[in-house]
Structures are given as structure tokens and as C-alpha cells.
Amino acid sequence: MDITSATSVSFEEQDTRHDEMHSTIEHWIDELVDHVDDAQESTEFQAWLDVQSRFHEYSHQNTLLIKLQCPKATKVAGYHTWRNDFERHVQKSEQAIWIWAPIISKRCPKCENAPSYHEQIDCEYDETPPREWSKGLVGFRPTTVFDVSQTEGEPLPELETAATGNAGDLVVRLTEVAEDLGVTVRIVEADEWEYGAAMGVCKYRCIHSFHPVVEAKARANQADLAVTLIHEYAHALLHFDVDSEPERAKREVEAEAVAYIVGRYFDLDTSGSAFYLAAWENDDSAVIQERLGRISSTAQEIIEALES
Secondary structure, three states: OOOOOOOOOOOOOOOOHHHHHHHHHHHHHHHHHHHHOOOOEOHHHHHHHHHHHHOOOOOHHHHHHHHHHOOOOOOEEOHHHHHHHHOEEEOOOOOOEEEEEEEEEEOOOOOOOOHHHHHHOOOOOOOOOHHHOOEEEEEEEEEEEEEHHHEEEOOOOOOOOOOOOOHHHHHHHHHHOOOOOOOEEEEEOHHHOOOOOOOEEEEOOOOOOOOOEEEEEOOOOHHHHHHHHHHHHHHHHHHOOOOOHHHHHHHHHHHHHHHHHHHHHOOOOOOOOOOEOHHHOOOOHHHHHHHHHHHHHHHHHHHHHHHO
């Protein structure tokens, strides 16, 4: 299946659903790697970023699954969540969207499995009985969600994607959460800027706090300044311990992708972003998957800091 041209996928066959969900994600990643050879902007990658900006709380595997099955999805929830929490009902004949749901259960402190599987593998841990074990993640199971477009009922409340509706306040909030993110930030006036055409830089280790130092050039365009700060924060979070120049070049794309996601989430116009993935052309699909995971988790960390 060529998912660059397909509009949606489905996982309706119960017997094969588990394997198909895994293989479809792997196929999408492999196609992404194939696109890199062109050194062209990857529309599939940007489409994934569009979905990720709307579903920042989901894992990157689930945002890929959402994109593949319902490319125009904007807000998803389970059947009962729509009914009980939002007073909306899934319309008849709508096709469910399959994602991974975590399985939380009491788990063995040694093998970290649920009691039933702990017994099957003959784990020798017996210091405390299962009823005293703490709960934790023991696996994942396929589950279904539906997009708001598949439901009807009470209108959803208007969400303030940007708290006050202007990028100026976002710049203020970005400076306020810097310490929470472990970053020292400075906005430097244009006549004092020492970095030429660069709009922002991420330097290493403040002598007092040992935090990475982000500096951005002051400008009238506050939306542009906000995106620059997000980009440099991403560098601080992603690249602080990376010394290899080739790898740092590869992660430049990751930082730009994080800025795209967070900017889109706060309704900034990031349409000028371009994602050229030639730097990734020698990476296999497992490494690309790891990069997507870093992008997803870093964007989520910045968004949650700004929303808290």
C-alpha cells in the first residue's frame, strides 16, 4: 500500500489487527526514508507534523495511526468519553480509529509483568504477594477512538489555543517557563546582537546555573520571535549532550519540527517552515522512528510547560 497517496487505512480484521498496526507504521517510516533521497520537502512528514500539533498528548505511534486512518481528524476520544463527558454520540456506521491504549496493572517488581504473566514465565520473585505490588505499565492493547466529525450532539467548548490570542504574550510565557525547562534565556536588542544573520542561538552551559543558554534577537514580529525561541529551546532539550557535528546537523531538522508543532498548536503561522530530510538519508527506519519520538516528546514537554 502506498500511503503517500492513500486517504485512509483501517484495521477491521481482529485476527490480524495487532500485526497490521505495527507493520503499517513501519511501512510509513520506510517510505519517509525513501523520500529523503530526493532532498525534497517531505509532504508526508509535514502532514504528520500537522496531526502531531493537534494531538500533542498522544505518542508518535498513535498520531501516525490516527493520520493513516482519518487524515482530517482534529479531536479524538473514546465512544463512552464522547457520550459521558461531552454529551455527543458516535453516528451510525462510522468506522472506528484504532490506536494503542496502555494496560495498567499490578506488576511484579522484578520482571515488571502482570500477575498472570508473572506466573507463566516462572519468575522467582516472591518477597511480597501480588496484592501488595504497585501498579504500572505492563503492555498495550488495541482500542478504538472516534473523531469529533464522526459524532453529533452538544457543541464542544471553544478552546483557547493561544491563551490571549496574541504572540506577544506567548513570548512572555516562553521566557517565564525557561527555568522549568532547564534553560537560561536572553532576548538581545538588535544593536547588541553578535551573531550576524542568525535569529537565535543555543549556547552551552551558563557558568552559574549550568543550563544551556538560549539567545534570540529582539524584533517587532513577535510570532517569529516566539518560533525562534521554541526552536532554540528544542536544541537545548535535544542536543545538550550531543558533540558530533554530523549528528547535530541531523537534529537541526528535529528542532525545526518541534518549532513547527508547538507553533501550530498556539495558532502561529508556521507555513514557511520547510523540512528537508537529506541529512537523514543514511539512517535506517529504526533511527527515523527514534527521531520522530524525540520530536513528539520534546514538543509535548514545551507545550505542557506553557499550558501549566
